[in-house]
Amino acid sequence: MRHRRVNGVDNLKRLRQLAASKLKELAGLGESNGQAYEANDWDTPVVVPSKDSSDWDNKLAQLVSAKQQGKQLGSVAKPVSNAKTASVKSASSTNKSTGNAKPVSASATTSANVPAKPKRAVNSAKREAYEKQKKADMYAELAKIYGYTKFRTGQYELISSILDGRDVLGVLPTGGGKSLCFQLPTHMIQGMGLVITPLISLMRDQVEQLNKRGYPAAFINSQMRPAEVNKIMSDTLQNHRYKILYVAPERLDSRRFVNFAVQLPISVITVDEAHCVSMWGQDFRPAYLRIPEFVKQLPSRPVIAAFTATATPQTRQDIIEQLDLHDPYIGVTTFDRPNLRWYVRECTSENMLMGELFEYARRHKGCGIIFRESRAGCVKIAKYLASRGVNAQAYHAGMKPEERTRIQEAFISGEIPVIVSTSAFGMGIDKPDVRWVLHANVPKNLEEYYQEAGRAGRDGKVSHCVLYWRKSDFATARRMLSKAGEGNEEMGMIDTAVMRFHLMKMLDAVEAYCEATPRVCLRNVLLDYFGEHRTDRCGQCSTCHQFEKHPLKLWW
Structure with a gap:
């Protein structure tokens, strides 16, 4: 059994979670799936709707307006939890004159920003319309980037969950399209993605394929010269050149890389070959156990998406615990390959x-x-x-x-x-x-x-x-x-x-x-x-x- 360290920050987090849970209980609502997505612009945060009907009205109005102006809707924002929604809305309302919303950090949130009690009767039609729009955007980006017209088994649910801001564990067989499950939502979400993988050949091959498709990607590995690493870090940090960055798990142990990563707008962290985190897996790598510590050093917790091609039920549970996945959506497709x-x-x-x-x-x-x-x-x-x-x-x-x-x-x-x-x-x-x-x-x-x-x-x-x-x-x-x-x-x-x-x-x-x-x-x-x-x-x-x-x- 793992013993989690408890400190003042953890206690404060628990109190906030308890308060949010109590509000939901009083409102008669379960866990929220009402997280939305924003435009693909690091510098333009957008109000994220809660389950309040008026919020869905606002978001739908934005979607329609953007469509009429010919803007790309295949981009999803960094998901924001309902606990943070009120802070974003408050900041937005105070900046209407400039038209730019400025997000408020969690530490700056006061009692005045506590979200009002949500309406018990949620307008499901608004939610359905929003989900329909998101689905349309997913298929549009699928065709635009990959040239496909449909998703493989299990892909849609995993991608949709990532876009909703939920951690996921995807167990798809080799050839089942795991890479698309994290590449597509990372492209659509606001900010950028970090992919952790032990496979240098995979880094090189996937980055090459993504760049051919017009998807800006890069990798950093041990075979590169210091000057090459410096160039990629500079382009990523200063020019926002890359949308997705591949690194090996051991790279996270570098203090220099951590200092670099905390300055990036990381929205999604993908852990590929996630079975390597399990002592019971066939490729156990201790560096995978240190991923949660790396995540804690980031300014805000991104979505964690773990993928593997092979994992027994015991290994799956070990992955969830060792990577500290929060209420993950677990997508397991059949292991049968008839061919x-x-x-x-x-x-x-x-x-x-x-x-x-x-x-x-x-x-x-x-x-x-x-x-x-x-x-x-x-x-x-x-x-x-x-x-x-x-x-x-x-x-x-x-x-x-x-x-x-x-x-x-x-x-x-x-x-x-x-x-x-x-x-x-x-x-x-x-x-x-x-x-x-x-x-x-x-x-x-x-x-x-x-x-x-x-x-x-x-x-x-x-x-x-x-x-x-x-x-x-x-x-x-x-x-x-x-x-x-x-x-x-x-x-x-x-x-x-x-x-x-x-x-x-x-x-x-x-x-x-x-x-x-x-x-x-x-x-x-x-x-x-x-x-x-x-x-x-x-x-x-x-x-x-x-x-x-x-x-x-x-x-x-």
């Missing part, structure tokens, strides 16, 4: 494994990725395949940055069709036509496997995911997990023991997947692991082929 074909193949020796990998790469055309845990293993497989006529290249974190970049670009362009890599590759790579993904050794857990295998078939076409395994792989993995947490001074003996037990249970799930009998559908094993229960068989995986007495060579 993927799941197979397991037992190998009794290293020679058999090498032969299987070569035969598969030779017979199956198109681009593919082979995952191997060790760097030496990647190089060995790549050289073996190349010696037998397969155009393959090794890739791992031990290579120089420029060499990794060259290989990534060659793979994306199709110049190199086969990559043999550690888990360092594939994350954040935008290549939709990967036709197959092979694992040359067992992963540590099914979350890791699902995410890496999910690099295949992002274009929706049939693709294969094959897991080659040996009994000795599990023995080796268990020896490694038995030493997990060694040298971590922040973890006590009990925490270390609990973590090791949990990691062992996750490995047991992988073993059960590999040893599944023909009576069990592999797709259903994966879905069940993520809390999605199905009884119908996919009819396409290796166990379904065996169950239906089809020869295995049908898929081989």
